[in-house]
Amino acid sequence: MFFRNFALLGLAPIVLAKVQFLGVAIAGGDFGCQIDGTCPTSSVQFASDGGAQMKHFVEDDGLNLMRIPTSWQFLVNNQLGADLDSTNLGQYDDLMQACLDTGAYCMIDIHNFARWDGEIIGQGGPTDDQFVGLWTQLATKYAANEKVVFELMNEPHDLDIQVWAATCQKVVTAIRNAGASSQMILLPGTNFDSAATLVSSGSAAALMAIQNPDGSTDNLVLDIHKYLDEDNSGTHETCVTDNVDAFTTLATFLRENGRQGLISESGASSDSTCFTNFCAQNAFINENSDVFLGFVGWAAGSFDTSYVLSLTPSQENGKYVDNELMTQCVIAPWTNSNETVATPSSTPSSAPSSAPSSAPSSAPPSAPPSVPSSTAKSSRTASSTTAVLVIATTTGSGEEILDTTMVLSLALPATLSTSLLSAPRKTDIPVLGGNGTLVVTQSAVPTRSTLLVAPSNMALNWTAGLAPTSSSASTATSTPAPIAASGAAASTVALGRLLFCGVIIAVFM
Numbered sequence: 001m002f003f004r005n006f007a008l009l010g011l012a013p014i015v016l017a018k019v020q021f022l023g024v025a026i027a028g029g030d031f032g033c034q035i036d037g038t039c040p041t042s043s044v045q046f047a048s049d050g051g052a053q054m055k056h057f058v059e060d061d062g063l064n065l066m067r068i069p070t071s072w073q074f075l076v077n078n079q080l081g082a083d084l085d086s087t088n089l090g091q092y093d094d095l096m097q098a099c100l101d102t103g104a105y106c107m108i109d110i111h112n113f114a115r116w117d118g119e120i121i122g123q124g125g126p127t128d129d130q131f132v133g134l135w136t137q138l139a140t141k142y143a144a145n146e147k148v149v150f151e152l153m154n155e156p157h158d159l160d161i162q163v164w165a166a167t168c169q170k171v172v173t174a175i176r177n178a179g180a181s182s183q184m185i186l187l188p189g190t191n192f193d194s195a196a197t198l199v200s201s202g203s204a205a206a207l208m209a210i211q212n213p214d215g216s217t218d219n220l221v222l223d224i225h226k227y228l229d230e231d232n233s234g235t236h237e238t239c240v241t242d243n244v245d246a247f248t249t250l251a252t253f254l255r256e257n258g259r260q261g262l263i264s265e266s267g268a269s270s271d272s273t274c275f276t277n278f279c280a281q282n283a284f285i286n287e288n289s290d291v292f293l294g295f296v297g298w299a300a301g302s303f304d305t306s307y308v309l310s311l312t313p314s315q316e317n318g319k320y321v322d323n324e325l326m327t328q329c330v331i332a333p334w335t336n337s338n339e340t341v342a343t344p345s346s347t348p349s350s351a352p353s354s355a356p357s358s359a360p361s362s363a364p365p366s367a368p369p370s371v372p373s374s375t376a377k378s379s380r381t382a383s384s385t386t387a388v389l390v391i392a393t394t395t396g397s398g399e400e401i402l403d404t405t406m407v408l409s410l411a412l413p414a415t416l417s418t419s420l421l422s423a424p425r426k427t428d429i430p431v432l433g434g435n436g437t438l439v440v441t442q443s444a445v446p447t448r449s450t451l452l453v454a455p456s457n458m459a460l461n462w463t464a465g466l467a468p469t470s471s472s473a474s475t476a477t478s479t480p481a482p483i484a485a486s487g488a489a490a491s492t493v494a495l496g497r498l499l500f501c502g503v504i505i506a507v508f509m
Contacts, residue, residue, distance in 0.1 A: 018286045018337035021105060021294025022330070023065030024057055024311050025265065026050050028302030029092060030069035030111035035157065037115025037125075039071035041078060046091060047301040051098030056313060056320040057300075058102040061331055066099045067264055067296045068092070069109040069154065072116060072134060080116060081130045084137050093141075100147060107149040107186075107264065107296070108138060114156030114164065114188075122167040123159055131167060132174045143179035150175060151186040151264055155193045155225060164190065165206035172220065176213050186223035186264060195226040195263070196246040199253045208259050221293060222261035224250065228268050228277050234298065234309055239274035243281045247288070254291035261291065267298035267309040270325045279329040286337045297330045 028050070032043025047053060057063040070092050077085035099106035112121075119125025135152070142148040152171055156164060168187055175185060187210060189203025198204045204222060211217055226243050229236035243266075254261055263285060268274035285292050300312040305323065311330065313320035322331070 017289065018334050019289045019292055019294045021065040021262065021296075022063050022334045023067060023104070023107075023294065023296040024063060024326075024330070025067040025069065025109070025296055025299040026054060026095065026099070026301035027069055027299040029074065029095070030071060030109070030154070031302065033069075033071055033111045033113070035113050035155070036118045037112045038117050039073045039112060041071075041074045041088070044071070044074050045302045046095055050095050050301055051101075053300055053313060053320065054099050054102050054104065058104050060320065061322065061326075062335065063104065063331075065105045065107065065149070065294055065296060066102075067107040067109050067151070068095055068099060069111040072110055072112050075134070075138075080126060081133065084134075084141075089141075096142075096148075100145060103147075105147045105149055105184075107151050108142070109151045109154055109264070110134070111154040114153050114159055120159050121153075121164075123163055128167050128170050132170050135171045136174045136178050139175040139178035139180040142183075143181075146183060148180075149184045149186065150180070151188070151223060153188050154265075156188055156190050157192045159190050161190050161201060161203050161206050165210060168207065169210045172210055173213055182219060184219045184221055184262075186221050186262060188223035188225075192232070193223055193225040193265075194232055194246075195224050195243065195250050196232065198222065198224065199249055204250070204253055208257060217259070222254065222259065224261045224263045224292075225265040226263065226281075227266060228274065228281065234267055237269040237271045237274075237308055239268050239271065239277040242277040242284070244284050247281070247284055247292075251288045251291050259291070260293050262294045262296075263292060264294075264296045265298045266295065267311070268325065268329070269308045270323065274325070275328060278325070279333060282329055282333040286333050295330075295334075297326070 026047060028046045029044055030039070031045045033039040054066050057066070072080075074088050075084050075092065076082045077088055079085075096106055096108070114121050116126045121131050122128045135150070139150065152168055172185055172187075175183075187207040189198045189201060189207055191197040191201050191203070193203075207222060208217070208220075210220055212220065226232065226246060227234040228239035228241055228243060230238070230240050250261065266281070268278035282295060285295050297311050298309055299307075300310070303310050303312050305312050305314050310323065311326045313322050313326070315321070
């Protein structure tokens with residue numbers, strides 16, 4: 001029904017206008033980990049207020065995904081191949097449960113760079129069986145919770161990708177067989193899982209060949225990382241690229257192969273160059289959310305607010321307050337995504353980034369550097385006029401009036417491209433029975449609702465009068481006006497602008 005409704009409109013292909021998941025890393029369990037896979041357990045520093053931070057991010061900011069790093073060494077108390085240590089696992093689980101209590105999705109991140117103390121997993125170091133054993137125990141523990149996300153490994157590098165993909169296949173099979181049959185599993189590639197090289201290194205192709213035990217690829221998602229500084233390490237204040245080139249290449253690959261990825265780590269400083277580039281990167285990711293499921297910013301948790309990539313909120317008068325980078329470049333591109341977005345074609349168009357990305361030479365530092373000096377604000381501006389398109393179909397009996405409802409967005413004036421925002425549940429829209437009649441009120445539609453379309457065999461009653469959502473948005477003050485349509489070639493109703501033939505659209509401007 002979803003795609004049949006869009007066929008009635010005769011529009012260009014529709015994509016989500018924002019990623020499904022937005023989150024932040026709650027760092028601390030990874031402190032001390034180096035890119036050779038050494039992770040001293042004495043350096044672990046889980047955030048004492050980690051639960052409170054996550055509650056703030058979820059309740060105040062609307063985030064819905066938290067990434068919680070830890071190390072293999074910590075979980076087994078430095079005993080390779082051993083069972084999970086009850087004491088250490090208990091500490092980690094406290095943070096996981098605090099995350100789950102918020103209602104968010106919670107990502108387990110093994111922050112070992114595909115290594116244990118310098119040796120590569122399955123390639124001369126820990127055996128596949130030992131790695132499988134770790135994940136079997138974790139999957140068994142969290143199998144009953146669908147909101148736990150399994151990120152198999154943080155930033156593998158300098159390894160044989162075909163051998164690594166075979167290792168990951170064993171782990172995926174073990175996780176599913178342990179009872180975690182439907183949770184999302186993130187599959188990371190070599191070269192620090194960089195968006196710039198996932199395709200060229202062969203990582204994406206090798207990892208996308210991994211299957212569930214039943215032969216499907218459901219909820220097997222490409223893991224993606226990317227920084228914006230000169231060596232893609234996340235250790236420099238200056239951002240030299242917006243990564244649009246890298247993400248364009250990756251989006252094209254995913255789209256052509258019918259797969260999806262999730263950016264589980266990306267961050268920037270509060271330098272003015274980053275407010276430009278980081279915001280642009282994240283806007284592009286949201287615009288291509290048909291293939292990018294989510295975005296996780298690095299990092300909050302135990303990092304001080306002075307850390308170069310800090311997204312840790314400060315506390316003022318007993319409340320958490322996000323820094324400007326978090327507000328403008330992480331949250332705003334997501335919450336403002338009901339404004340104009342371009343519908344990507346099979347090869348998304350974009351402006352070139354200012355510099356190509358390279359493989360990182362090091363991991364993000366565990367100890368925070370000095371305080372960034374610049375807090376320049378982004379120069380990006382929102383679209384001036386936004387309209388919302390509501391599409392609904394009904395049965396003829398009046399028993400189940402609302403069959404499918406979808407909400408789309410396009411800006412006016414602009415090119416007539418559209419983007420899917422959400423598909424609310426039936427309970428989100430009030431439905432009045434009888435002869436296929438649907439009544440939608442202003443308060444019922446979950447976005448700025450100024451545009452309606454009536455498909456075939458449906459009557460719509462529109463109650464105008466939304467309060468303006470910005471200084472540039474005007475408000476309709478007309479009385480409720482019926483909009484009727486019969487058949488695909490519906491007659492027009494002049495309540496605004498007729499944008500498409502064959503359907504009725506009323507725009508209040």
